[in-house]
Amino acid sequence: MGRGVANIIARQTPQLAPLNLKITRAAVRNLTPARQAEHPDIALTTDALSIVNDPNIQIIIEVLGGIDLPFALLQQALKNGKQVITANKDLIATHGRELTALAQQHHVALNYEAAVMGSIPILRTLNTNFAGDQITALAGIANGTSNFILSQMQAGSSYTEALQLAQQKGFAEADPTNDVEGLDASYKLLILSRLAFNLDPKLSSIQRLGITTLRRADFAAADFFGYTIKPLVQAIRQNQQLRLSVAPTLVPKNHALAGVANEFNAIQLASNNTNSLTLSGPGAGSLPTANAVVADLQAVALNLQAHLTPTNAATHLEAAENLDLPTQQAISLTSNGVVTGLDVATQLGIHGQIFASGDQLHLLTQAVDRHTVAQWQDALSHFVGIQLHHILPVYDPTVRGFVEKFQSDEKKMNITA
């Protein structure tokens, strides 16, 4: 991605040219004469700290990856009064709060648009579009690897085939754990929640479920019930409470998010004033992500030119409490042929729909709270004659959260301060 950023800056578009940006130094892991020869105008080094401490440098772009090293480097960079741009989602999810405080303290910018959803300008939109509004809920597809795999399974592949194809196409890493277990999406959800709600939820507050237990039978059942399965991140706000989830989720077939396929990402925001705003685009890829870095770079450079003290978002986060909202569930089981869906439904008190195909049973349930889901999970794990695969949540686009009622007295319209 560093090369992508360098290439875009080298193009000197009409918007970039007046900003007088010049990449003077770059830290690399492996420095060879050949590599240096490729970039005669950039002094390459393996000593990243020397760049961070270089008094001639105004802006640091971090595209290293990892957490501990970039955290140490960027802390130093901010303390040295440098503007910082990073594409590092793990770092911002883990240490965003400390880094933001440091940036504020030293009157510099910390921008990280590229860390969430690649080229989709969601962070800038959250920061600039809702001054007079309150976001009540968000839902989205934040992990392109998972979406690609589920899209391929929707089209008939097995999980293993879909994963292999994703790896062949460069959409999945050799060890896909972070993506397919929902960790990557959880980090993104934390960052999104801070900027959307000004709340600071914990990673452990996210109800997280990976996609590895899904089978083609799940897609057939979802289709029968009128849904497709998407790797959804969801946040619903009620006052200071948040309900956060990352899970393969049943999404109504006619919903906009159901149509977002393969490596694409999307996010839908519900708010008091604007009802619904959706952004979608490629969620990863080195050029789209580099493009987001360059957009941050333009913002930082314009501020520098104007000698403007930047305003960082999410500087005063409040603690978030957990919210438990009743949600429909889709239960996936294999039966020994004796136990029927009706047996399971009767015994657990489930109302809803049953789809049976061969030895596969699928139940679409009424909306229940988390405690009931845990009870079902436990009961089904010990239910003689069936094997539980998973319990997936169902997306209800009509649940949009709610915030405090505004004190807007039309008669005494006190437009103050």
Add this chain to the structure above:
Amino acid sequence: MGRGVANIIARQTPQLAPLNLKITRAAVRNLTPARQAEHPDIALTTDALSIVNDPNIQIIIEVLGGIDLPFALLQQALKNGKQVITANKDLIATHGRELTALAQQHHVALNYEAAVMGSIPILRTLNTNFAGDQITALAGIANGTSNFILSQMQAGSSYTEALQLAQQKGFAEADPTNDVEGLDASYKLLILSRLAFNLDPKLSSIQRLGITTLRRADFAAADFFGYTIKPLVQAIRQNQQLRLSVAPTLVPKNHALAGVANEFNAIQLASNNTNSLTLSGPGAGSLPTANAVVADLQAVALNLQAHLTPTNAATHLEAAENLDLPTQQAISLTSNGVVTGLDVATQLGIHGQIFASGDQLHLLTQAVDRHTVAQWQDALSHFVGIQLHHILPVYDPTVRGFVEKFQSDEKKMNITA
């Protein structure tokens, strides 16, 4: 919409409160004691010029509508060094260039996010997301009235029924001409093209077609061919050339824009770096539009607090030439029962598909240039035994324009000042 803006400001969200915004004066058309009593803190007047000339006022928000009066008022406001926010699409399409020049000259901001696509932050996205990129094409649904009517027709209504329902729901005005004839969307396309391409096309360069000639038979034929019909604005760029169109357009059923229904708007951008970015949301409504005004207000107020000279977009536009790209067409005819679709296709040299239902003939043609469409139009108007209803363009999502090849010499990567 003025009331919507006042109400949002009165709420004093945590983001707005530190900006110390206060509405002190407002111009109204009809001033009654009752109306003034409703707003004890806002001095109402019918003399808008006195507000524009008031030295105590820093920011002018224009939500009057019309062209001549707001043009005169905003010219004066900019000359007086006031920041200006307007939701007036007609004004910006018609006089945006002069007003932008005036704003630059007097070092103030002219912001008009609310003028295009209501709450969708498309102008801010165009201005902030593509510093290192080049947009090559855009396509979108920019008129909620037309989209509502076509969505209803798609579901089985006649044009008249759909228009009446749109009027009942407040989505169409008593005189819907500007919306259904594509004038409203054309103005939006002009504004979008300036910001997306830095080119200044003329209104007359837009190939414009209204939706009034559409019948249910057109939707049946489109469906047969694998399309739906959407009121599309399109711009494709090749170097300094633009191909601009506003027309009911056949869109492939599985394309994202085909799923944007009723009063919703959407826009899709194709660019060198990001391939595709889509934004969608409610395109009108007083609260979503007021929300966009307040987002502009936040930007302006932050600049004022920082004593920053604002940068206005689209200050140095270049002239645009017309681009003629071969495009597939859908021809809609009524036959006297003797002339067949094959007769028409043979006589005009059309290759493609024919759909006949009763006396209705529909031809989906090969891609042809504008000259050929004009020839067909003429020939079909004089063709004995048939009546021509219209020739609609077909959207090809794979045509994304192209711009100058970047001079990116990897070997000699001259990342210069």
